[in-house]
Amino acid sequence: MKLHLPYDEAVAYFGFYGTIVGYNFIKYDELARVRRVPLTNRFKAIIGLSFLCFCATLYYFWQLQSITKWIGIGSLLLTVLYTIPFFPNKSNMRNWSGIKIYLVAIAWVAVTVWLPVINAHYSIDLIVVLKSLQRFILVFVLMLIFEIVDLQFDELYLKTIPQQIGEKRTKWLAYGLLFLFVLLDFFKPYVSKQQFFVNTFFALVLGIFTFYANSRKNKYFTSLWAESLPIFWLVMLLVFER
Template sequence: MRFFKLICNIYINSSIHVGLSCYALVRMTQHMFHILEGDAVANFAFFGTIVGYNFVKYDALARAKKIQMRKELKVITLISFCSFILVGFYFFQLERVTQIVAIVFLSITLLYTLPFFPNKKNARNWAGVKIYIVALCWVGVTLGLPILDSGIPITSDFYLKCMQRFVLIFVLILIFEIIDLANDDPHLKTVPQQIGVKRTKILGLLLLIPFYLLEFFKSSLDKNQLIVNMILVLMIALFLIFANEKRSKYYTSFWLESVPIVWWLLLLLF
């Protein structure tokens, strides 16, 4: 049992699970826009998420020398290093325009983590900005990169999906912020800190309405997608309603981050 728990913790703490969530959203994009070949960009997103998230999570601790090289952390370091090599491998398989945009999002990740200006905090600690930066990066990586790499024309459907994907990530982050309310620095000015948990839940539930309705504005309506999206909305609504500060870390780091994976699997089943 202890070994199983160790494996689960390594799986979650090394960001493999969140990497799979990103991979699933890329595959969702490829399905929605009928992109047949896109293994390179999907794998790039998967390994890039592992590297990016581990850098964000462990860089500050490493620089402050508040982190010890336990066995678990050594394994995570090895996973991150291997992922970094694979990111480079898949990066050179992408189209030139995709590479340029990927570098832009890499720069945003660095800005999010490292203080570029003396005596200034990094973007992660800018009051009220964190949620928008994270949502923007997820939209760019899971929607922008596969579309650019495929070379298909950008239509109104693309912009609709950008809005829809942004709302989805925004609502998911709201749940994270509710769970982390007790531990977050008050200066971060997260949404629950500013308007309270109850209003944050109401905001999240209201945002799920346009998320679903945007599907009706596409150039062609997919009935299976409507069914799957309704299941997704109900799932996220339940996560939102039952979110509170006393939930375990697995509530968000495993179950909530499984939502994009379940969304993709449901679409495959239908």
């Protein structure tokens, strides 16, 4: 929508089904492989759903342009290495100090910016670079909200940003990044009033969520409300930028 690219079914569904597969793999692989959690009916249903989504992901993967497939393969490797150690008896990337937030943001940029851009043979210009930076910042701030709320649960060896610089400084970091997120619009050759409004308003909403985030919040603050922010962003795009 932002780059006025034509709708591409292969890109859309590869991203959709691939996200389900990647998320479930990261979330449940350790439970099944390391902790040996019993295979309940619910667990079996999740495995079945993931397998069906994997088949769909593979189907749409083969419909991507050759160069785009390498982005898909790179995203797959990130997902696997995030969960399974690259070397025996070594920790996976999930447990590397402070790296999780950057991996998640990079994965978002790869799938939601570079995948559709490259598959459509859109030239890599200044707008694409700026949108990539904005997308990275957006997801980074979203992850900061989760890390603030999860301060009470995260192990110290993870060295999340709130663990290293504290809750208050993390919030100021988020505010600064949100300001940069909006500021980057002014470096684009052209940005519509609608797009600038959506970006500014969404940055304000993220700022409000950041302000109210703390380690005493209940699980619904992140697992429901913060998780739904990208959906809210999509609704705004559909309403104001069509």
